[in-house]
Amino acid sequence: MLSKKTKYGLKALTYIARKGNNEPVQIGEIAKNEHISQKFLESILLTLRKSGFLGSKKGKHGGYYLIKKPSDILMTDVMRVLEGPIALVPCVSLNFYEKCIDCPDEATCSVNKLMIQVRDSTLNVFKNNTLEDISK
Amino acid sequence: MLSKKTKYGLKALTYIARKGNNEPVQIGEIAKNEHISQKFLESILLTLRKSGFLGSKKGKHGGYYLIKKPSDILMTDVMRVLEGPIALVPCVSLNFYEKCIDCPDEATCSVNKLMIQVRDSTLNVFKNNTLEDISK
DNA sequence: TGCAATTTCTATTAAATCGATAGGAATAAT
DNA sequence: ATTATTCCTATCGATTTAATAGAAATTGCA
Structure with a gap:
């Protein structure tokens, strides 16, 4: 069974990718729209940042954004980081x-x-x- | 990750299938040869019996045997029973x-x-x- | 300068699952 | 009877998972 961590991580990446622009997207917005516990999502996005998929901006108007183009992000890599x-x-x-x-x-x-x-x-x-x- | 239940179950089925004849094979023999906790294997073989893959004979010289030919036992069915x-x-x-x-x-x-x-x-x-x- | 909004970090906890164990009842062969 | 085996139920310990708590650090803006 797929862990919720992986499921939520994929949903969050998709959410950010669909926005299209490079503006930081806030955890709260993703959590609300994808029905994910915000605190749990926090730790997942942190993982995705530390493994090089996301960049982040702190403070007001901060959030997460994609570092690479969606077409350059392979599921093999994402799955290995999230699911092992x-x-x-x-x-x-x-x-x-x-x-x-x-x-x-x-x-x-x-x-x-x-x-x-x-x-x-x-x-x-x-x-x-x-x-x-x-x-x- | 594959559960040990599934792993052991597959190994046990393989062990019995490789024997070729229809003589009952004892839990203890399988457990010893495949390095599996005998008590744990007991419960797995019981599951495989209840789901129609194995038959059993009780008492002395008892054990488990295949009900169908190995070529008629599909992995889809085995995996669904063992792993879900x-x-x-x-x-x-x-x-x-x-x-x-x-x-x-x-x-x-x-x-x-x-x-x-x-x-x-x-x-x-x-x-x-x-x-x-x-x-x- | 100070306030508000946000990510970052560490720690903890509650629940679920997994793998293993214990002990005895039932059954069959000798 | 005795011995060897499957059958059944119950339990336990360890691990993992998902979620939670709270505060520190950072940034934007008035």
Whole structure:
């Protein structure tokens, strides 16, 4: 299941992208329009800023704005920051690989075999979608 | 992330399928060979029995056996029983659909748009894999 | 200069879920 | 009977998730 963090993060990015201009958008406005707890959204936007998707301006008339064009923001990158590894098991993760403790041999592991396919197909979707695509 | 329940369940099914014959396989044997907590595995096999994948024989020389041929056991069905909905959000689930509380319009929701694609690609993988395929 | 609006940061908490454990009842083979 | 196994219910500890609280820092503006 997708975490609310990811869901809200995607919605917030979409909201900002749809505004079109580069004016800072305030947390409160996004929270209200997307029905998200403002405090929770705060921490999510902070994460997105620290990972290079958003810029921020403090103080009055402050807020968040996109640093890159929506068409340059890949879902692979957004998902990895918000949700973590795309793979469902560490032993098939490209960016966060870890050997399973309980599994002596990946070559004969049926879970490994299935999850590699799931990873690749999911990755394919995320690679082929930018923020622009999902904001249309 | 895949739950251990699903991981262990798949490993157990694979273990039984690889034995080839229809002799009951004991929980203890599977747990030992696949490095799974026996008590936890008990509850998983019970679930798989109740949902029609396994049969069981009680008492001495008892155990679990496959009810259908491995080539007739689809991953879509196994995954739904062990892991639950395949969709990452309820609003794109085919079998467990629920409207999102916070989302007034699915047609304009970017999360919905992205997650439909993920669902379809994942579903495609599970549809094209039987227990026989992953046990090879 | 001071006030108001906003992001930033740290800490805490409530609830849910997950993985594992415990113990005994029922059943079957010998 | 005895032994080995599945079956069932209940519980627990740890972790994670989602949300909350409150105050510091920054900025715009009168």
